[in-house]
Amino acid sequence: MSKGLRILLILLAVAGVFYFFVWDKPHKDMGSARSDSAISANALYQAFDSDETTAQSQYLDKVVEVTGKIRSYEMNTEVQKVILETGDILGGVACELDDLVAPKRTSFQVGEQVTFKGLCTGKLLDVVLVRCVEL
Amino acid sequence: MRFGILLLLTLSLLSTDLVAQKWFTRDGKISFFSEAPLEKIEAENSSGTSVLDAESGRIEFAVLIKGFQFESALMQEHFNENYMDSDKFPKSTFKGYIEDPETILWDQDGEYEVSVKGDLTIHGVTKEVSVPASFSMKEGSLSGNCTFVVAVADYDIKIPKLVRENIAKEVEISVQSDYKIFQ
Known part of the structure; x- marks a missing residue:
């Protein structure tokens, strides 16, 4: 050669x-991704609501495992999203389901306790987690 | 007592008055698209929030940059780290108003073409824009659509010489939102 x-x-x-x-x-394969932190929906929302800059440096782009009660959910071809209660009237924690893997289920019950793992993208009205998978 | 009932009635009437209604969404879809000689770039975000005040025509939009999903993981990484600096500028916003809100008959079904004007902030740079938008009212639900083009240079987004052929200088942004009545 x-x-x-x-x-x-x-x-x-x-x-x-x-x-x-x-x-x-x-x-990133969200199914097998290791969570960087585990927190309640209340605490995550409070963290962003009280000091957004600190919360951003702590949670943005991180795999966050969030637990809370379902306030509402929307499951259709356009949106697959579960909003968790935070104790705040307006804002919740919005978990957008991952569209790269088939979700464990698509029917939920308001008030039910759930845990999602997703990538935190920040806070608008809600704290938003994308690519969520249910644990 | 009678006054109380009257007050209650007036209030309930007011709250169903569609003309004075506030609308909002947390599921606004914002996508962008660009086509350069070597590469097509598109991404979508489905958690845009928007509030619209029917009476004054004021409208606001906000979107989280890190929430844009690309087909290519590498493109998504470059978008966040090299072009949008999304750690530093995590949100993009639009604050403005419908220039001709009286065109829209909020209590009637119909399609309405309007012009929306206001401040668009991307990558920490704010520019005034005026864009055409369409609203459609159907059976008490409101949806809005808007497509416009921005020049990346206007928002201080620098494209390295090496990849200039891969990335278009102009990007088409589409916004689609189905509003709910704000309660």
Whole structure:
């Protein structure tokens, strides 16, 4: 094997590795992702409501496991979302279900206690977690 | 006693007066799309919040940048870290008003074309924009649609020379929201 061919093969291998692990890397697998923190919906909401900057540095982009009672939920082709009670009249913790994995179930009951694991994206009216999977 | 009942009646009438109604959503869909010679980029966020005051025509929107979902994980990472600095600027907002709110008959079914004007904040930069929007009222539910184009340079989003061919200079943003009556 000539030296040139060998270099070419090595380059191709590197390109292949780059393609699979960097360029085409998959989204985080939420089913197996380890939670960075576990917290109640009340406490998570309070954290953002009282000091948003600190809460952002603590929770943004992190896998957060949140437990609370269901205030409302919406399950249709457009939205799959469960809102958890926080003790605040307006704001809740909104858990958008992960659309990359089939959810454990799509029927819920208001008032039921649930735990979701998801990526925290911040607070608007609600504290929003995306790509949630139920535990 | 009679006064009390009268007051109650007036209040209940007021609260069903659609013209003076406030509308809101926490499931607003915001997506964007751009097509450059080498790459098509699109992402969607389905947790935009919006409040609309029918009487004054005031409208506000907010969206969390980290909530945009891309098909490619790498693109999503670059979007957050290199272009939008979403740790520093986690939200984008729009605060404005419907320029011609009297066009919309809030208590009647119909499709209405209006113009919405206000301050759009992306990446910490605020610009005044005026965009066409359409609202549709059907059986007491209100939905709004709006598509407009922004130039990334206007919002101080820098695209490195190396990837200039991959990323379009203009991005089309679509907003779709189904409002509920705010109680």
